[in-house]
Amino acid sequence: xxxxxxxxxxxxxxxxxxxxxxxxxxxxxxxxxxxxxxxxxxxxxxxxxxxxxxxxxxxxxxxxxxxxxxxxxxxxxxxxxxxxxxxxxxxxxxxxxxxxxxxxxxxxxxxxxxxxxxxxxxxxxxxxxxxxxxxxxxxxxxxxxxxxxxxxxxxxxxxxxxxxxxxxxxxxxxxxxxxxxxxxxxxxxxxxxxxxxxxxxxxxxxxxxxxxxxxxxxxxxxxxxxxxxxxxxxxxxxxxxxxxxxxxxxxxxxxxxxxxxxxxxxxxxxxxxxxxxxxxxxxxxxxxxxxxxxxxxxxxxxxxxxxxxxxxxxxxxxx
Ligand SMILES: Nc1nc2c(c(=O)[nH]1)N[C@H]1C(S)=C(S)[C@@H](COP(=O)(O)O)O[C@H]1N2
Ligand SMILES: [Mo]
Numbered sequence: 001x002x003x004x005x006x007x008x009x010x011x012x013x014x015x016x017x018x019x020x021x022x023x024x025x026x027x028x029x030x031x032x033x034x035x036x037x038x039x040x041x042x043x044x045x046x047x048x049x050x051x052x053x054x055x056x057x058x059x060x061x062x063x064x065x066x067x068x069x070x071x072x073x074x075x076x077x078x079x080x081x082x083x084x085x086x087x088x089x090x091x092x093x094x095x096x097x098x099x100x101x102x103x104x105x106x107x108x109x110x111x112x113x114x115x116x117x118x119x120x121x122x123x124x125x126x127x128x129x130x131x132x133x134x135x136x137x138x139x140x141x142x143x144x145x146x147x148x149x150x151x152x153x154x155x156x157x158x159x160x161x162x163x164x165x166x167x168x169x170x171x172x173x174x175x176x177x178x179x180x181x182x183x184x185x186x187x188x189x190x191x192x193x194x195x196x197x198x199x200x201x202x203x204x205x206x207x208x209x210x211x212x213x214x215x216x217x218x219x220x221x222x223x224x225x226x227x228x229x230x231x232x233x234x235x236x237x238x239x240x241x242x243x244x245x246x247x248x249x250x251x252x253x254x255x256x257x258x259x260x261x262x263x264x265x266x267x268x269x270x271x272x273x274x275x276x277x278x279x280x281x282x283x284x285x286x287x288x289x290x291x292x293x294x295x296x297x298x299x300x301x302x303x304x305x306x307x308x309x310x311x312x313x314x315x316x317x318x319x
Contacts, residue, residue, distance in 0.1 A: 055217040064132035073146035077288040086182035094222035103226040112248040115163035129157040141235035145285040151213030156204045168248035171203040173240040190256045196240040197253035233302040235269045266319040271300035
């Protein structure tokens with residue numbers, strides 16, 4: 001993804017200025033480059049550099065048993081050091097640009113191999129099942145990680161409302177791609193919209209979370225408001241943000257990253273310290289807000305819960 005980002009920056013500068021609705025974006029980028037070395041260093045390490053305004057609290061959230069007992073990543077790190085390419089390639093772009101995203105009205109189309117296809121208003125999704133707080137480890141393919149108290153419920157809760165048929169072998173998740181709200185959707189880095197996929201048994205696993213909040217609050221826009229996926233045993237890019245469509249399908253869908261760099265990003269993308277990315281090791285990771293590195297665990301520490309899903313599969317081939 002680091003190479004893609006370099007491409008993105010080149011691609012962005014190749015766009016005629018007449019096509020850019022928001023010149024402030026570029027002024028902004030120049031200002032980032034001029035930011036103090038200390039600020040840049042803090043941002044690069046995921047240390048809290050910006051005091052993020054806090055969001056609206058979510059009520060009636062119960063603690064879940066699906067939780068790890070680990071030190072939480074600071075709220076400021078998790079909400080100011082982000083990947084959300086629709087808003088820009090740099091880690092602080094989403095926190096600076098995602099205020100453009102309109103999260104109401106919002107609806108999610110659920111279709112495909114289901115007996116009861118349905119379009120859910122976000123208000124209905126919020127009432128679909130009791131909200132749970134789950135503290136999960138989260139590991140980005142780039143080598144950083146965090147521990148976040150997400151709020152939401154298992155994706156299976158939504159799935160059973162639409163009654164997937166026996167033809168539903170995979171599930172595809174499609175993010176919003178709106179040029180008016182998301183300045184980088186005009187830059188052809190990825191084949192927009194951002195899309196991801198899971199095998200049906202992965203999608204129905206109770207750990208697979210539809211998240212609507214974090215740290216007791218409504219999901220910030222930079223973290224994928226109003227609705228995103230969290231698949232804690234897979235690299236972070238599987239966890240699509242700002243979802244507008246969920247499709248139950250027969251064939252394995254090709255994700256946006258598979259289309260853009262198939263030799264680097266496969267469909268499964270399970271966290272695996274033994275399979276290096278073609279350009280870097282995956283043996284270690286750095287928690288946002290910390291300096292040292294720690295060992296990356298198979299399936300991001302969730303092997304006990306999910307390894308059986310891959311019994312008999314060659315996880316080097318199925319990367
Ligand atoms: N729509 C969309 N979803 C996305 C991304 C993105 O660029 N666009 N980035 C992915 C990557 S690479 C990661 S690591 C996580 C980051 O989530 P966070 O910013 O909440 O930590 O979101 C994932 N989901
Ligand atoms: Mo990532």
